Amino acid sequence: MNKKNDVVCDCDVIHSEIVNEVRLEMPQEEKLYDLADFFKVFGDSTRIKLMWALDKKELCVCDLAVLLNMTKSAISHQLRSLREARLVKFRKVGKVVYYSLADDHVKQILEKGYEHINESRGNNND
Amino acid sequence: MNKKNDVVCDCDVIHSEIVNEVRLEMPQEEKLYDLADFFKVFGDSTRIKLMWALDKKELCVCDLAVLLNMTKSAISHQLRSLREARLVKFRKVGKVVYYSLADDHVKQILEKGYEHINESRGNNND
DNA sequence: CTATCAGTTGAATATTTATTCAATCATCAA
DNA sequence: TTGATGATTGAATAAATATTCAACTGATAG
Numbered sequence: 001m002n003k004k005n006d007v008v009c010d011c012d013v014i015h016s017e018i019v020n021e022v023r024l025e026m027p028q029e030e031k032l033y034d035l036a037d038f039f040k041v042f043g044d045s046t047r048i049k050l051m052w053a054l055d056k057k058e059l060c061v062c063d064l065a066v067l068l069n070m071t072k073s074a075i076s077h078q079l080r081s082l083r084e085a086r087l088v089k090f091r092k093v094g095k096v097v098y099y100s101l102a103d104d105h106v107k108q109i110l111e112k113g114y115e116h117i118n119e120s121r122g123n124n125n126d
Numbered sequence: 127m128n129k130k131n132d133v134v135c136d137c138d139v140i141h142s143e144i145v146n147e148v149r150l151e152m153p154q155e156e157k158l159y160d161l162a163d164f165f166k167v168f169g170d171s172t173r174i175k176l177m178w179a180l181d182k183k184e185l186c187v188c189d190l191a192v193l194l195n196m197t198k199s200a201i202s203h204q205l206r207s208l209r210e211a212r213l214v215k216f217r218k219v220g221k222v223v224y225y226s227l228a229d230d231h232v233k234q235i236l237e238k239g240y241e242h243i244n245e246s247r248g249n250n251n252d
Numbered sequence: 253c254t255a256t257c258a259g260t261t262g263a264a265t266a267t268t269t270a271t272t273c274a275a276t277c278a279t280c281a282a
Numbered sequence: 283t284t285g286a287t288g289a290t291t292g293a294a295t296a297a298a299t300a301t302t303c304a305a306c307t308g309a310t311a312g
Contacts, residue, residue, distance in 0.1 A: 005127040010199075011205050011258075013224065015185070022182045024195060027240075032178065033171045035236070040169030044270075045162040052158065056148045061289060073136075074271055076290055084159070092133060095279045095288045096140065099194040105242045109235060110161070114153075116231045117160050137302075170300075187259055198299055202260055221258045221309050 041085040042109065046070070046078050050099075054088055055107050058100040165210040168235065172196070172204050176225075180214055181233050184226040 013019050026032070041047060049068055053059060060080070065072045079099060082088040087106050090099045101107060152158070167173060175194055178200060179185060181202050187205070191198045206209060208214040213232050216225045 010197045011188045011191055014188045014258090018183050019189050019193050026175070026178060026193075031240075031243070032174050035239055036169055036171035036174045038239050038243050039165055039174070040269095042214050043162055043166030043169040045159045046270075048158050048162045048165070049152070049212065052152060053148050056151050057144050059148065062137045062140045062287095063145050065137055067152075071136045072273075072289065073273080073291085075271075080290080092279095092289095093159065097289065099155050100245050105238060105245075108213045109242070110236050112235050112238065113161055113232060114157075114224065116235070117157070117164050119231075140288085166299095172300075188257095197302075198259065199261085199303080203300075206260085218309095223259065 038085055041087060042113070043079055044078070045081060046074070048110075050075070050078060050082060051087065051101065051106060051110060052108045054099055054101045055110065058098045060098050062096075064099070141187045148180075163210060167207055167213060168239070170204070172200070173208060174236075176204060176208060177213065177227065177232060177236060178213070180225055180227045184221045186224050186239065190225070 039123075042051075046068065050064060053067055054063065059067070061072050061075055064079075065075045068075065079088065081097075083090070085100050088099050089102050090096075090097050146216050168177075173193065176190060179190060179193055185193070187198050187201055190205075191201045194201065205214065205216075208225075209216070213228050214225050216223050218224075
């Protein structure tokens with residue numbers, strides 16, 4: 001499977017030199033899937049809110065549920081995604097689980113994104 | 127609608143002081159939706175590949191279709207998302223449309239993400 | 253004009269995924 | 283032990299979305 005002639009593309013290459021150059025610079029397929037999966041976690045407003053809040057303060061599930069006005073269950077499901085992507089960390093104190101941002105990377109990415117949406121608004125007019 | 131007692135949350139706040147503090151630091155609801163929508167564009171491996179390729183070289187739709195082994199249609203649909211999020215720009219030369227990355231922000235975000243998935247792999251062992 | 257090719261578009265389908273609901277686990281207090 | 287509470291989980295449903303397919307546009311060459 002996936003032989004060289006297993007071609008889905010419906011057209012001929014126009015600039016084969018350049019395409020070959022670029023092909024050599026592409027990371028492993030798997031890495032790019034991982035990268036997409038990583039960003040997928042940022043692509044939901046609930047999780048964005050959770051990350052933004054946790055960037056400010058360490059909070060437990062109930063606090064987050066109140067803050068976002070959602071059920072504990074919904075919050076917990078989304079925190080699971082964030083945990084699996086290693087975007088948040090947590091500690092248990094009795095029954096209470098406190099969540100916080102995993103590291104500074106997350107904050108930096110959030111901020112870069114925030115910059116982008118604010119800037120491109122100003123430059124472009126639509 | 128959306129009165130104060132229109133409460134979905136199924137629990138009581140535990141640390142009301144802190145929750146109130148955090149609430150004041152949250153950006154407008156709409157901004158957070160925009161931010162999620164922005165990151166949503168990064169959350170697909172086809173678009174990640176397109177961005178990665180376009181970061182290296184300016185390419186036309188056929189080149190991209192060959193590079194990713196997908197139909198022009200599929201590529202074009204995804205380029206549309208990238209255009210709408212202002213992540214790529216393009217120029218027309220005759221029948222051919224050349225795409226490239228919109229600005230350095232995009233590259234920076236891609237790189238930060240790439241760093242994260244590589245680093246968190248190393249630190250954690252699962 | 254006509255045929256061809258690069259690219260775009262809209263509708264349909266298939267897949268993914270966010271939230272809900274109900275059940276469950278784990279810890280603590282009575 | 284029992285009841286209450288914080289939190290997690292799995293299945294189900296509803297909504298979002300990636301790719302395909304077919305039709306179409308617009309530019310170029312004959």
